Amino acid sequence: MYTRRLFLAAAATLPLAACRRTPTGPAVPALDAARIRDELAARNTHLAALAAAGKLPTTASRTTPPRPIDLLKEFPELKPLLRMAHRLHPRYSDEPASDQSKLGGAIAWPAGEPWPTCETFKTPLVPVLQLRADDCPSQVKFKPGSDVLQLLWSPRESKDTGLPRPTLVWRKQKDLAPPFAEPPPMTDAYPGYIPVPCRLFVEKLLEFPDWSTAKVTPFRERLEKWTPAGGGDPVKTYTDTLSVAPGAKVGGFPHWVGGANPPACATCKRAMDYLLTLDADEWRLPSWVPVEEIGKPELRASASNAAGLALAGNYHVFVCRRCPDWPAQAAS
Numbered sequence: 584m585y586t587r588r589l590f591l592a593a594a595a596t597l598p599l600a601a602c603r604r605t606p607t608g609p610a611v612p613a614l615d616a617a618r619i620r621d622e623l624a625a626r627n628t629h630l631a632a633l634a635a636a637g638k639l640p641t642t643a644s645r646t647t648p649p650r651p652i653d654l655l656k657e658f659p660e661l662k663p664l665l666r667m668a669h670r671l672h673p674r675y676s677d678e679p680a681s682d683q684s685k686l687g688g689a690i691a692w693p694a695g696e697p698w699p700t701c702e703t704f705k706t707p708l709v710p711v712l713q714l715r716a717d718d719c720p721s722q723v724k725f726k727p728g729s730d731v732l733q734l735l736w737s738p739r740e741s742k743d744t745g746l747p748r749p750t751l752v753w754r755k756q757k758d759l760a761p762p763f764a765e766p767p768p769m770t771d772a773y774p775g776y777i778p779v780p781c782r783l784f785v786e787k788l789l790e791f792p793d794w795s796t797a798k799v800t801p802f803r804e805r806l807e808k809w810t811p812a813g814g815g816d817p818v819k820t821y822t823d824t825l826s827v828a829p830g831a832k833v834g835g836f837p838h839w840v841g842g843a844n845p846p847a848c849a850t851c852k853r854a855m856d857y858l859l860t861l862d863a864d865e866w867r868l869p870s871w872v873p874v875e876e877i878g879k880p881e882l883r884a885s886a887s888n889a890a891g892l893a894l895a896g897n898y899h900v901f902v903c904r905r906c907p908d909w910p911a912q913a914a915s
């Protein structure tokens with residue numbers, strides 16, 4: 584629960600003056616201090632909403648409603664392209680132990696390893712997501728020998744993407760034993776980029792390729808001429824309702840909002856592999872709201888963005904498995 588403590592510590596020490604210097608980073612300009620103050624206020628409001636909604640029992644589950652149209656019946660040629668995705672459904676609950684899959688909170692960072700720092704902003708990286716391989720689809724390839732994936736990010740916008748820059752750390756579960764390191768104070772981080780610790784209520788489902796990936800002839804031509812049951816634009820229906828789930832997930836295909844934007848590897852310039860998504864609004868598309876939460880608008884704050892992330896939309900993480908160090912990049 585160090586994250587909560589960090590918020591309180593940061594709130595207590597936030598300066599009203601224009602600038603200050605921290606032990607780890609450069610001076611924080613006045614604009615940053617104002618943004619940090621605003622995001623801390625929003626965070627406190629969010630924490631109050633979580634407390635009011637209460638913790639989700641650890642035995643709960645979250646279930647995607649069945650899709651309204653049997654797509655394989657209409658387009659059997661898509662069958663070989665199906666991919667397993669695990670929707671993560673992060674929710675406010677009892678925080679899992681440091682070596683378990685989780686969003687935010689304390690992760691299994693060996694105490695003897697220096698805490699990583701953002702080279703650009705000189706601020707400590709924020710632990711964002713930890714996934715054990717058995718919580719991921721088998722189609723998601725881990726680095727050889729590894730079975731734990733840690734995602735950390737720089738809690739500021741990088742110049743190239745406007746998104747927090749991701750760092751992936753691949754570890755072996757058997758090498759992870761306490762004591763684990765506590766991250767240094769993150770008083771320079773934008774609080775909206777420090778996730779409130781969440782438990783994952785993982786759900787498996789099959790996804791069809793997103794529209795930009797589904798370059799299968801004659802599928803695209805056929806789908807564009809198709810009239811979905813109940814009407815509506817066929818491509819929009821395919822994209823928003825039938826093919827890919829919104830919200831936090833690992834594996835499957837990305838749900839692009841406003842057009843596909845898959846990144847190329849900065850090192851080898853080749854296309855990268857889609858890995859996972861974080862999202863600040865799991866309820867963005869009504870048909871994907873879990874059945875346990877349908878008709879319960881009072882749960883919006885605690886369910887659709889329990890982590891309280893200040894992301895404008897989807898945050899997709901791509902990885903290049905061709906370069907030796909498996910570099911990661913974010914896209915939205």
Ligand SMILES: [Zn+2]
Binds near residue numbers: 850853903905
């Ligand atoms: Zn590469």
